[in-house]
Amino acid sequence: MSTILACTDGSLYAPSIYQHASWAASQLDLPVHILHVIERVDVPTTHDFSGNLGFHANDELLEELTKLDESHAKVARLRGKAILEDAAKLIGSNVKTTQRHGALVYTVLEFEEDAALVVLGKRGEHSDFSKGHLGSNLERVVRSAKIPVLVVAREFKPLERFLIAFDGGPSSLKAVHYLATQPLLKESECHLLTIAKPGTEQARALESATTALRGAGYSVTSELISGDPDELISAKVKDAKIDLLVMGAYGHSRIREFILGSTTTALIRTCHVPILLFR
């Protein structure tokens, strides 16, 4: 049965993740599955540069490394358990918790088949707020996910107005199709924004998207402006008091992203609202 997959590491973003997950669960009428992944942090070993091999070198080294890992892993496990207990309490009913070893990205892929939506924090425990960097796992999880990913900020607010940053690309179309068919945001006001010049293919795509969403029962306000996508979209989010941004993720080619930067990354960093990403 499908679930809302909420990934937590007990950081500052955790309460927001749980609240968003609860909200999505009630909108979609699905249970919540909280996932905590114990990632292997390589423990620096003993500073043994003696460079020699004794009689049972291999076995001794294995035993030593196992002991080091053992104590750290036990602590990580107990901490994870505590995190999951808190999470379950906050969410309340219809919730399942799972702890797994490994890497977050691969574990999410494992559980993705039974999930309808992934909820993730913009950053986690290890991240640096001051530098504004995003969590290390974020991009990889979003790139490899086949289901929508909700990236949350620290605050949870009722999601009354949402904005679809629509560029006519395949992920954008996926986003529109999802919203038209799923009850996730049915009660909210829909805004559509396309950054393009009038008369282009994207402008036409915008029109069909607007029609489709109106047909699905949303009250839609659509806008077509030209300029710099990053700036205009964040400006719109602020001005129109948008509570949720919906967009296709990482649509540009890798080379463009390398040279000009990724629109997705920029928007996730600058906007202080949750973002629903489609691939």
Add this chain to the structure above:
Amino acid sequence: MFSRIQSPWFSNIRADLLAGLVVALALIPESIAFSVIAKVDPQVCLFASVIIAVTIAFVGGRPAMISASTGAIALLVGNLVVEHGLAYLLAASMLTGIIQLFLGMVNVASVMRFVSASVMTGFVNALAILYMITQLQELLLAGSMGAWVTFPLVAGGLAIIYLFPLLTKAVPSPLIAIVVISLIANFFEMDVRRVKDLGILPTGLPTLDFENWKLLPLTLDTLWIILPVSLSFSIVGLLESLMTAQILDELTDTTSDKNKEARGQGIANIASSLFGGIAGCAMIGQSVINVKSGGRGRLSTLTSGLVLLALLLTMNTQVGNIPMAALVAVMIMVSIGTFNWATFKNLKIQPKMTSIVMLATVATVVGTHNLAIGVGVGVLLSGIFFAHKVSQVIGITSALSGETRIYTVHGQIFFASADNFIAAFDFKEVLSKVVIDVSHAHFWDLTSVGALDKVVLKYRREGAEVEILGMNEATATIVSKLGTHDKPGALDRMHEH
């Protein structure tokens, strides 16, 4: 894009650099010692180590594994260079690389499962013994030339290697040993064999070696000469590399792509041959030292190769002056670290057949100096012993009802158990009908079907009617692959047999 490059290269920078440095220091004496074994100039093995280490850092499948020129391969060279010349060794190394690259593409890693743990133990024990023998030969050679002072130098070196860490573990003790022995030998102006007496040492960067390659006659004769050498290089190289990869997987609790490693070994060996170097493979001892010193990523392997090169170029004369005694001490240390000392305890408690496989492998290797033949013998024996054990898993019961006897067969019927199978039937009994129920038996090959035919014919010739039950289930194993792990209930069915 960059996140993929990030973790095997940049997640452990400081520790990798330090570990690579520690490893490089021990690579010098080892590569030089191996050049003695292979009867080539030290340059051949030293350049090989540099090229292989640097190449494998990029193309290998197991981060933190150290590959360089090794004793296992050096032992297989035999008289190739002495009789035919260096060009043949380079050609053999290139052919080795090509074979390994090919094997890596056809999933050779899955063949490793046929090499049992006892064979692996036999492999490392034999390797350690051969290292020891070659070092003793070096010592005796020194002694016969009147340099008896070599023995206390070696003893001193070993003392430093094992006792220095008690003082501090911040500096590699093999390095201290080499430095101290060199200083003593220079101070007392001892007349001992030194590295420069062995042959040419590297004086510049490794360059593409066309001179030697030009000397190679491109004939079929050449191929016949180098092919057996290349085959043994490839097998031994892959064996040691895949086995070391497994050890590192355990130590670091991570997985690695063994086929990628095989292909990487191939590429590294081809590269080495182009630069005038011998083929190599992974080194168990140095890889363990690397992990022990904190190395976890590819940067450690790259560092070891580059630091080795830097040392060779900057300290050329000092390296030439190192007394062989110091190198012997380091090699004895490697030999001690490679040997599986638990073997002696295990011989008493493990099943006899396991021990026989291990001992046979060791004996064959020490006798032929060829690790590949030893492993072949070990694998063969493992197979035969296994077949023997399984052939004992056979049970035939019978019940009499009137003039009909019903035989019920349980177990594995194949070539090794066919005779036992036939012997279980009492042909002297007078019966009007015989029913043989084989639905609980597994027939694995045509020998077993033939055995059943024999039984049927014998009974018929004695005038009894024969009926066979369950032939379809029994012979299903001849044609199909039993993958019980994915078929629900199949495991229970298996236990019935």
